[in-house]
Amino acid sequence: MKTRFVLINTSHAGNVGATARAMKVMGFDDLVLVAPRWPNVLRREETIQRASGALDILKNARIVETLDEALDGMTHLCATAMTPRDFGPPTLSPREHFKQLLNAAPAAAPPPEGVAFLFGCERFGMSNEDVYRCHAALCIPTDPHFSSLNLAAAVQLIAYDWREALGGYPAPVANAERGLADAAQIAGMLGHWEQALTATGFLDPAAPKKLMPRLNQLFNRANLSTEEIHILRGIAKAMQHNMPSQPALAVPAAQQ
Template identity: 75%
Template sequence: MRTRFILIQTSHAGNVGGVARAMKVMGFDDLVLVAPRWANVLRREETIQRASGANDVLAKARIVESLDEALEGMDHLCATAMTPRDFGPPTLAPRAHFDALLRPTVAETPDQTPAPAAPEGVAFLFGSERFGMRNEDVYRCHAALCIPTAPDFGSLNLAAAVQLIAYDWRQALGGFAPPAAAAPPRSLADTQALAGLLQHLEQALVAVDFLDPEAPKKLMPRLNQLFNRAALSEEEVHILRGVAKAMLKTAQQAKR
């Protein structure tokens, strides 16, 4: 699905770089600026520094003079607004709106009329840092997204707001799997090493009076089964034998 982030009359170059970075880490690269304060904002030093490597997003970004140009090819528009408008699109939490947008349900009618299909192009609109979005721009949108924040302090930096919306949208689209940690090579202990461990451990348990050799019951077979389930590595066997050795040494010192 085509996704576009649109910044309207942005006044701080650093925010443009921060937005590019926020988009890149979520896998988006379609950025359009509508009448920004600086005509060369995409090349300014502060912009590039704040982008922190998202230079490809800046290189692809476009600057246009009107919102109409920025919206070309988009068929679902999401405004971002802290304050609900008395008139205009419904104010919704991002996750709830994205879920409804991407997973339309069948209307409960006798003929089971399907809900509208998911859009092909979604645009997220962000207003200027000082004034937010103009009412006339919000009214053009299908939804006004309000990021849930603390009731007494809901002011978000522009790049931070883009990051939150981009994250929720990426998750709605399926997200990214976390990188798989490369498991270090693990050499399993053979039966001979395990038998040596059990013998060593048995001696240690007798020495510390945990195991009565005259009435061992089933302690050692149970430990054998425990170690089998654990699938001990050679290194783990060495560690446990070190524990057994320390137990024997401590028991010998106590008897002197």
């Protein structure tokens, strides 16, 4: 499914650059400008600065004179209009419309081959004529007392909701290469801690009760890494070092 972002009569060069950046972070790259204020807007310094790394989007963007040219190949058109039109398409929130669009039964309405999101100029928004030709008018839910959105911010929100509707991107996994400690390492660390806790007087070997099994369960829930085992054994070694009357447990060189 093709996705295209169409900016109509854009007057601020910075918004074009910021739009390119908003599109790129959501994985979209088809940008078309309809009769922008600046014919050289894609090369203006402000545009390039606001794009901030999305220069490939600007490089491939097209400038056309009419909306008809911009919509070539698109089969589903979404206006972005905060004010409903009396005779216009239905006004829906982006998520509501995307759910209907993608989950419709194929027999009732086959999925569109190309979806275009239309954004009007900064000062006046979209004209009625342009809104009327669309299949839906997307209204971003905002505070009703202050619903004015910057153009690039609106693009970012629509791009995010559309990407999520298409399946989204997985969140990055922290510590992807983090190796978990095995049972032998945990047992060795617990033995080290048992000696250290005995040395400090916290554990009474004659009446240990359930302290060590409880610690065992605690460390199991923590899903300790090998590095964390080394840290905990280092703590135990430091505790023993401060109790000279108790012999320190020898720690294998590989685990120090």
